[in-house]
Amino acid sequence: MTAESIDPTARPWSPDPVRQRLANHTIEDVLALPDDAPRVELVDGVMVVVPSPTVGHQGIANLLWAWLHAHCPAHLTAGTALGVAVGANSTCEPDVLLFSPEVSQDNHYLMPHQVMLVVEVVSPSTRRRDRLEKPAVYADAGIPYFWRVEQNPVQVHAYKLTDGIYKEQATSADEFVVAEPFPIRLPIREITP
Known part of the structure; x- marks a missing residue:
């Protein structure tokens, strides 16, 4: 078994700023998020990152x-x-x-x-x-x-x-x-x- 290398240039996921301004995200967009994306709720087409609970x-x-x-x-x-x-x-x-x-x-x-x-x-x-x-x-x-x-x-x-x-x-x-x-x-x- 070999370990996968980590891409040092990779950035954490964040919502597309243009689509955020347009407020046109859909439930399908949320379902298509990558596995490493944070939890989000969709508020009138805007993705809102849900903070981790205490x-x-x-x-x-x-x-x-x-x-x-x-x-x-x-x-x-x-x-x-x-x-x-x-x-x-x-x-x-x-x-x-x-x-x-x-x-x-x-x-x-x-x-x-x-x-x-x-x-x-x-x-x-x-x-x-x-x-x-x-x-x-x-x-x-x-x-x-x-x-x-x-x-x-x-x-x-x-x-x-x-x-x-x-x-x-x-x-x-x-x-x-x-x-x-x-x-x-x-x-x-x-x-x-």
């Missing part, structure tokens, strides 16, 4: 996924960091989500009608996007439930889509309790790293 962020997301995976009913599947095609030229990658188990295992993106719940864990680098921008995008796409998880201390805010906007259902204290999308009694300590 250890605390990832810990909360993983613990929440594990809890949902263990407790969700058979008509739902828990996933992490899966793409959702929220428009022809827009995608999001929620931190955790619940979706229909009938989705093909080969899919790169879920369609909004296949998604029941999206969860965003708020980090300092994603505060504005997770609190303001993404909820509006998810609501426009018709996703029935949105949860926002704040850190330090861990707190879950649950929203239900009603008349095209998310209305708050519950906020956690020591325990997170909601009736939908299925009955949940989640002790916050179980998703606190």
